Amino acid sequence: xxxxxxxxxxxxxxxxxxxxxxxxxxxxxxxxxxxxxxxxxxxxxxxxxxxxxxxxxxxxxxxxxxxxxxxxxxxxxxxxxxxxxxxxxxxxxxxxxxxxxxxxxxxxxxxxxxxxxxxxxxxxxxxxxxxxxxxxxxxxxxxxxxxxxxxxxxxxxxxxxxxx
Numbered sequence: 001x002x003x004x005x006x007x008x009x010x011x012x013x014x015x016x017x018x019x020x021x022x023x024x025x026x027x028x029x030x031x032x033x034x035x036x037x038x039x040x041x042x043x044x045x046x047x048x049x050x051x052x053x054x055x056x057x058x059x060x061x062x063x064x065x066x067x068x069x070x071x072x073x074x075x076x077x078x079x080x081x082x083x084x085x086x087x088x089x090x091x092x093x094x095x096x097x098x099x100x101x102x103x104x105x106x107x108x109x110x111x112x113x114x115x116x117x118x119x120x121x122x123x124x125x126x127x128x129x130x131x132x133x134x135x136x137x138x139x140x141x142x143x144x145x146x147x148x149x150x151x152x153x154x155x156x157x158x159x160x161x162x163x164x
Contacts (some may be wrong), residue, residue, distance in 0.1 A: 008039045009053060012046070012074075022068055023050075023075040033071040050074040051081075063087050069094060092161065108153075112143060113162040116153045 015027035015037070025035030025046045035046030051064045054076035058064060065087050068078040082090070108116075120139045140147040152158035 012037060012039075012049065012053070015046075016074060018075075021075070022070050022073040022078065024070070025072040025074050029072065035072055035074060046074050047071075047079055050076055051079045055079070065090060069096060107145060108143060108159070110159075110162045113153055113159045114164060116143065116150055117164060120150055120154050122151055122154050 015025060015035075017024045017026045025037075027046075028036045030036050030045070036043050037046040037049050038044075039049060045064075047066065048058060048064050052058055058081065061083070062081050063084060063086075064079050065082045066073055066078055067080060068075070070078075073079075116139055119134045119142075120136055121133045122136075136147045136150045140150045143150075149158065
């Protein structure tokens, strides 16, 4: 007689170490540190499975964010829905992201950003630079970047976290 498969919730909970706050996934993880749980034919991120099981459906193009910043946590009270942009902003606000000069691929450090803002100021409608400031192309050439990047930095559309 074929064996009846155990319920998914039973298999899920046996892979969780519940602490006072986080419920830590104690089984297989993806390379990015998030728990991996097989429910049916495919493997899923454990925190997403937990959200769907304990809270409700996850709309398309929505991410499940951790308020505790612990990828292995599957505690539904630590999970909330958001957009990719919400997730990026949360990461930056908490200082977790490798943004700006902390990014290994960044060409500019914070001092460079401040220098660019001193050298170039966009006009009132984003046009030509204001009088007394260097042309955007000259600033771009000095720092080895594109003129659009100079504008984005000066207008605080890029590297807005760097104070003057």
